[in-house]
Amino acid sequence: ISSLAARARAADPLPSWNDTAAKQSVIAFVEKVTAKDSPDYVAPVDRIATFDNDGTLWAEQPVYVQLLFTLDRLREIAPQHPEWPNQEPFASVLKGDLKAAAAGGEKAIAELVMATHAGMTTAAFEKIVVDWIATARHPQTDKLYTEMVYQPMLELIDYLKAKEFKVFIVSGGGIEFMRPWTQRVYGIPPEQVIGSSIKTKYELRDGKPYLVRLPALNFFDDKEGKPVAINHHIGRRPIAAFGNSDGDYQMLEWTTSGEGLRLGLVVHHTDADREYAYDRTSKIGQLSKGLDDAKSKGWIVADMKKDWNRVWIGKALDTNTSDK
Amino acid sequence: ISSLAARARAADPLPSWNDTAAKQSVIAFVEKVTAKDSPDYVAPVDRIATFDNDGTLWAEQPVYVQLLFTLDRLREIAPQHPEWPNQEPFASVLKGDLKAAAAGGEKAIAELVMATHAGMTTAAFEKIVVDWIATARHPQTDKLYTEMVYQPMLELIDYLKAKEFKVFIVSGGGIEFMRPWTQRVYGIPPEQVIGSSIKTKYELRDGKPYLVRLPALNFFDDKEGKPVAINHHIGRRPIAAFGNSDGDYQMLEWTTSGEGLRLGLVVHHTDADREYAYDRTSKIGQLSKGLDDAKSKGWIVADMKKDWNRVWIGKALDTNTSDK
Numbered sequence: 001i002s003s004l005a006a007r008a009r010a011a012d013p014l015p016s017w018n019d020t021a022a023k024q025s026v027i028a029f030v031e032k033v034t035a036k037d038s039p040d041y042v043a044p045v046d047r048i049a050t051f052d053n054d055g056t057l058w059a060e061q062p063v064y065v066q067l068l069f070t071l072d073r074l075r076e077i078a079p080q081h082p083e084w085p086n087q088e089p090f091a092s093v094l095k096g097d098l099k100a101a102a103a104g105g106e107k108a109i110a111e112l113v114m115a116t117h118a119g120m121t122t123a124a125f126e127k128i129v130v131d132w133i134a135t136a137r138h139p140q141t142d143k144l145y146t147e148m149v150y151q152p153m154l155e156l157i158d159y160l161k162a163k164e165f166k167v168f169i170v171s172g173g174g175i176e177f178m179r180p181w182t183q184r185v186y187g188i189p190p191e192q193v194i195g196s197s198i199k200t201k202y203e204l205r206d207g208k209p210y211l212v213r214l215p216a217l218n219f220f221d222d223k224e225g226k227p228v229a230i231n232h233h234i235g236r237r238p239i240a241a242f243g244n245s246d247g248d249y250q251m252l253e254w255t256t257s258g259e260g261l262r263l264g265l266v267v268h269h270t271d272a273d274r275e276y277a278y279d280r281t282s283k284i285g286q287l288s289k290g291l292d293d294a295k296s297k298g299w300i301v302a303d304m305k306k307d308w309n310r311v312w313i314g315k316a317l318d319t320n321t322s323d324k
Numbered sequence: 325i326s327s328l329a330a331r332a333r334a335a336d337p338l339p340s341w342n343d344t345a346a347k348q349s350v351i352a353f354v355e356k357v358t359a360k361d362s363p364d365y366v367a368p369v370d371r372i373a374t375f376d377n378d379g380t381l382w383a384e385q386p387v388y389v390q391l392l393f394t395l396d397r398l399r400e401i402a403p404q405h406p407e408w409p410n411q412e413p414f415a416s417v418l419k420g421d422l423k424a425a426a427a428g429g430e431k432a433i434a435e436l437v438m439a440t441h442a443g444m445t446t447a448a449f450e451k452i453v454v455d456w457i458a459t460a461r462h463p464q465t466d467k468l469y470t471e472m473v474y475q476p477m478l479e480l481i482d483y484l485k486a487k488e489f490k491v492f493i494v495s496g497g498g499i500e501f502m503r504p505w506t507q508r509v510y511g512i513p514p515e516q517v518i519g520s521s522i523k524t525k526y527e528l529r530d531g532k533p534y535l536v537r538l539p540a541l542n543f544f545d546d547k548e549g550k551p552v553a554i555n556h557h558i559g560r561r562p563i564a565a566f567g568n569s570d571g572d573y574q575m576l577e578w579t580t581s582g583e584g585l586r587l588g589l590v591v592h593h594t595d596a597d598r599e600y601a602y603d604r605t606s607k608i609g610q611l612s613k614g615l616d617d618a619k620s621k622g623w624i625v626a627d628m629k630k631d632w633n634r635v636w637i638g639k640a641l642d643t644n645t646s647d648k
């Protein structure tokens with residue numbers, strides 16, 4: 001009997017998911033679209049799945065990881081900017097008064113982002129991200145950010161890949177902030193990462209070409225932007241989409257309103273003990289309209305507390321980028 | 325002996341290429357980067373190859389296929405535009421006077437493109453392209469455009485794919501003009517097609533979501549734009565790039581200036597009998613700086629007349645999109 005139980009566990013593609021309706025619905029969907037004799041069969045080439053990142057694949061509380069990166073970078077490069085102590089929003093950030101800095105609204109945030117994300121080559125920025133993500137730690141858990149990744153979602157990615165899905169990230173976060181580590185952490189290569197971006201410029205320096213990051217927004221990949229970016233990068237509609245906030249509403253709507261069987265899943269943060277509990281009133285990762293409409297839209301709401309028997313990543317990560 | 329010859333042919337991944345330096349250099353490169361014990365070995369995940377489309381994978385003379393599509397569409401939808409006979413550049417196009425239409429320069433061409441490429445949903449545009457490409461014929465050869473594809477380049481794509489390369493198209497042509505047929509014709513799926521694009525907008529109509537094509541340029545994927553788009557879509561530098569004009573110069577420069585072994589190849593149109601002969605002074609597909617610098621840059625110049633024993637595609641195409 002214990003051997004049978006072990007075999008059952010080994011055959012279970014989603015061991016960190018409890019055997020509840022959420023897991024059963026996901027597995028039923030995947031089996032229906034991959035069984036050759038199924039009326040819902042989808043050819044491998046059309047098996048596109050998209051995942052939001054912040055709050056869907058890794059934690060986003062108390063604030064987005066990329067904002068913490070931005071603040072760390074501001075402090076790091078402040079010595080090169082003697083004007084900042086007399087210039088908002090930089091002065092407030094350097095004094096540690098984030099509320100005062102945020103009072104400048106979107107314009108202030110854009111200034112902080114451009115000061116830290118633009119002006120260097122793409123190669124230099126990649127190195128900055130790689131170095132930071134290897135050592136920076138979460139202010140509350142003291143874990144590496146790449147340890148604050150959800151094991152159940154990694155199992156979902158691996159399960160879909162094993163079933164010949166092509167898996168993409170579609171995030172409001174910066175495309176070049178994610179690409180340096182998504183292969184290592186999620187097994188998703190850079191060309192399958194979609195995100196917000198700033199403009200770049202091709203430039204020769206001493207006859208050698210570089211791409212230089214410019215302080216100008218190229219694309220904001222959130223809300224209505226997600227289907228636009230999916231169409232631009234992928235060129236076809238996903239058959240499955242996974243998100244956690246109202247920023248993913250249109251991605252799920254676009255995905256699940258296509259013809260044939262579709263899957264939409266919303267991760268609901270309900271577990272204050274193991275992770276965080278937030279939804280309708282949260283400033284980060286607000287989920288309200290998505291909760292209201294999930295039932296009528298046929299989207300699965302995965303309740304972190306009830307549906308996951310484990311939250312955090314359980315496998316050891318290599319320090320180097322590994323092959324697919 | 326005939327059996328040996330047959331086996332040799334079967335083992336040759338590039339049978340439409342003569343056994344000249346161009347073919348030998350391509351095969352030597354692929355063998356060096358794929359042999360596990362080679363000092364130039366590249367892991368499969370980093371084997372990215374990019375191909376220009378017009379003049380590299382299919383013919384571009386006497387004018388770009390997409391321009392012929394644009395003119396066909398203008399005539400098709402002219403009845404819905406009673407104002408056009410009194411409005412340039414439309415009036416000249418409808419009278420068949422392309423020179424007068426072109427006198428309006430880039431602005432006139434943009435107007436013609438937007439009038440035919442924008443204003444409809446992405447799904448509607450896809451259907452327009454699919455229908456047109458299935459029946460429209462080349463003005464000089466009377467072939468379908470998908471029959472004016474170069475067999476040697478198809479063999480190159482298949483060879484690279486067999487060696488675990490991920491192959492992308494990077495074209496100045498419209499991304500949504502190519503995607504409906506690249507899987508069927510080249511075996512390249514839509515998510516591996518990069519091109520010029522117009523903006524799109526997510527829109528609900530009677531509660532159903534659509535992406536609507538707007539009359540505004542999003543990105544022009546030519547010259548310096550090619551490395552920018554490669555970085556945006558792929559997120560890493562190719563190790564091999566294939567083009568035919570000075571519009572590909574920066575893509576080849578970006579690709580071959582990376583570290584490690586790299587391959588750059590320029591298709592030189594030298595065969596007026598089987599295809600066309602043009603280079604330095606051609607308005608379409610001008611190749612001048614690329615010819616000047618190929619040697620110092622280490623790029624292979626493939627001479628269509630000398631290096632190819634066959635020009636046009638030789639396999640029958642399915643009418644439906646096939647799997648990878």
Ligand SMILES: [Ca+2]
Binds near residue numbers: 245285
């Ligand atoms: Ca999110």
Ligand SMILES: [Ca+2]
Binds near residue numbers: 378380567568609
């Ligand atoms: Ca070309």
